[in-house]
Amino acid sequence: MSEPRPAVPGGPAPLAWRVATVRGVSPASAHARTLVLDVPAWPGHRAGQHVDVRLVAEDGYQAQRSYSIASAPEDTGVSLTVERLDDGEVSPYLTDVLRPGDGLEVRGPIGGYFAWDVVAGGPLLLVGGGSGVVPLLAMLRHRAHAGAAARARVPARLIYSARTLEAVIDRADIERLEGATEVDVVLTLTRETGMEWTGRRGRVDRGLLAEAGWPPSAAPRAFVCGPTPFVEAVATMLVELGHEPRHVRTERFGPTG
Amino acid sequence: MADRPFIARGFHGRRPQAHPERLPPGQYETRDFPVLSAGPTPRVSLAAWDFTIHGIDGGSVRWTWDELHALPRETPTVDIHCVTKWSRFDTTWEGVSVDTLLDAAAAQGVDGGAYVVAFCDGGYTTNLPAADVTGGRAWVVWGYGGGPLPPEHGGPARLLVPHLYFWKSAKWVRGLRLLARDEPGFWEELGYHERGDPWREQRYRGDP
Ligand SMILES: Cc1cc2nc3c(=O)[nH]c(=O)nc-3n(C[C@H](O)[C@H](O)[C@H](O)COP(=O)(O)OP(=O)(O)OC[C@H]3O[C@@H](n4cnc5c(N)ncnc54)[C@H](O)[C@@H]3O)c2cc1C
Numbered sequence A: 001m002s003e004p005r006p007a008v009p010g011g012p013a014p015l016a017w018r019v020a021t022v023r024g025v026s027p028a029s030a031h032a033r034t035l036v037l038d039v040p041a042w043p044g045h046r047a048g049q050h051v052d053v054r055l056v057a058e059d060g061y062q063a064q065r066s067y068s069i070a071s072a073p074e075d076t077g078v079s080l081t082v083e084r085l086d087d088g089e090v091s092p093y094l095t096d097v098l099r100p101g102d103g104l105e106v107r108g109p110i111g112g113y114f115a116w117d118v119v120a121g122g123p124l125l126l127v128g129g130g131s132g133v134v135p136l137l138a139m140l141r142h143r144a145h146a147g148a149a150a151r152a153r154v155p156a157r158l159i160y161s162a163r164t165l166e167a168v169i170d171r172a173d174i175e176r177l178e179g180a181t182e183v184d185v186v187l188t189l190t191r192e193t194g195m196e197w198t199g200r201r202g203r204v205d206r207g208l209l210a211e212a213g214w215p216p217s218a219a220p221r222a223f224v225c226g227p228t229p230f231v232e233a234v235a236t237m238l239v240e241l242g243h244e245p246r247h248v249r250t251e252r253f254g255p256t257g
Numbered sequence B: 001m002a003d004r005p006f007i008a009r010g011f012h013g014r015r016p017q018a019h020p021e022r023l024p025p026g027q028y029e030t031r032d033f034p035v036l037s038a039g040p041t042p043r044v045s046l047a048a049w050d051f052t053i054h055g056i057d058g059g060s061v062r063w064t065w066d067e068l069h070a071l072p073r074e075t076p077t078v079d080i081h082c083v084t085k086w087s088r089f090d091t092t093w094e095g096v097s098v099d100t101l102l103d104a105a106a107a108q109g110v111d112g113g114a115y116v117v118a119f120c121d122g123g124y125t126t127n128l129p130a131a132d133v134t135g136g137r138a139w140v141v142w143g144y145g146g147g148p149l150p151p152e153h154g155g156p157a158r159l160l161v162p163h164l165y166f167w168k169s170a171k172w173v174r175g176l177r178l179l180a181r182d183e184p185g186f187w188e189e190l191g192y193h194e195r196g197d198p199w200r201e202q203r204y205r206g207d208p
Helices: A091-097 A130-145 A148-153 A171-180 A206-212 A228-240 B065-069 B098-107
Strands: A018-027 A032-038 A050-056 A062-068 A078-083 A103-110 A124-129 A156-162 A183-189 A221-226 A248-252 B050-054 B060-064 B077-081 B086-097 B115-120 B125-129 B139-144 B158-160 B173-179
Touching: A032 A091, A032 A103, A050 A078, A062 A078, A062 A130, A078 A091, A078 A130, A124 A130, A124 A228, A130 A156, A130 A171, A130 A221, A130 A228, A156 A206, A171 A183, A183 A206, A206 A228, A221 A228, A228 A248, B050 B098, B060 B065, B060 B098, B065 B139, B086 B098, B098 B139, B098 B173
Parallel strands: A124 A156, A124 A221, A156 A183, A221 A248, B050 B173
Antiparallel strands: A018 A032, A018 A103, A032 A078, A050 A062, A050 A103, B050 B060, B077 B086, B086 B139, B115 B125, B115 B173, B139 B158
């Protein structure tokens, strides 16, 4: 069978694997760590994009997974925030084994659809479940780098569903973004049993999306990210509420969660 | 970059328990059926649903839901590989071979070229060489695992091209445009590979 001709003549350069160096490791929640990477010749990224990570064992066996970039394009280094799945193959390695100074193979940035920058406009409606908040935080961190006037033109709301308070990723930074960059944040906890949490409990439902999201007449850019069932439910509810399907962009983090 | 891959210190991995030879490079086996799509799941009524092949010279042939079901059915059992790294073995489907559809189109004077673009509800498109959707290697399917294909997996009907990464198996498919020249589809415009052969690990533009 003959090989198809590439639609882009001349043949584009491949997306190279690069050995990044782990510069820092810090806790992001009770179950998640943030890795700050120095990536040689990093071409830059847009908020919302991800990288592929490849782990190769001594005998050549390899595993690959995708991780969203948590840092803003303006930040130095490329940060990944990885939630540990106890029986997972790759995430426990990234959260427990990697230390500053270690190398890590990455390639990217990947994905141009689930991506946002200030010039793309708003209002911004971000709905995240679990580690699905990571690319949404990159968007808010990028927005925080814009001037106050630019921010005022793209008001932002974050609806974030986590299991428990200790599972909330980057809680302090979310509070900083809320206070310093005028983001409306609604946090809802689906399995929190502690009495100290006086905020919202339960899953994201239509009522919450109608109340805390923008009305369809405001034509917000919606970005929905998290485990597949969460994204499926939220995206369907947004369309039922009257939001244009083409304004609802989704990223599904796979079977987990 | 380097020909010899970088070894991840202290990484052993969870080896595939069965059939490592069925797993393309960089993939892992899952028993779940994860979902990949860029937006909300479209919902359409079957009464309004149709499948259309647009030929290279402007002619077209169209099937309603019932007409499509009246064509000879096939029930392929295949391994599928998603670019997000999961593979799933022995998935079972029900539908009609793309060969059957193209033959019926050709019999009505609707001819094709070297490429096709699948188009879908929700605006998704993906491009494929015609050689990849003929020769018994591609289907339009409406059944999965003995039941109807669920909407989040592409129901009422999707393309099934199991020898390529699964984004080529366009969900919510509504037809094929037959083309003389290649035209990038939705993910292909966004930097994904033109062809997407998992055995050659053709994930992104510029991969081998
Ligand atoms: C675009 C994209 C961006 C992403 N961004 C992030 C991010 O920013 N942060 C983040 O934490 N994650 C992110 N993910 C998810 C990430 O890619 C991984 O899926 C996740 O880290 C789990 O990988 P793992 O190897 O630890 O688990 P896996 O080994 O893949 O297992 C996942 C789960 O499946 C089950 N499982 C699957 N196969 C087996 C088996 N053979 N035996 C036993 N159990 C099995 C396990 O119960 C486990 O809990 C992203 C995914 C995508 C697609």
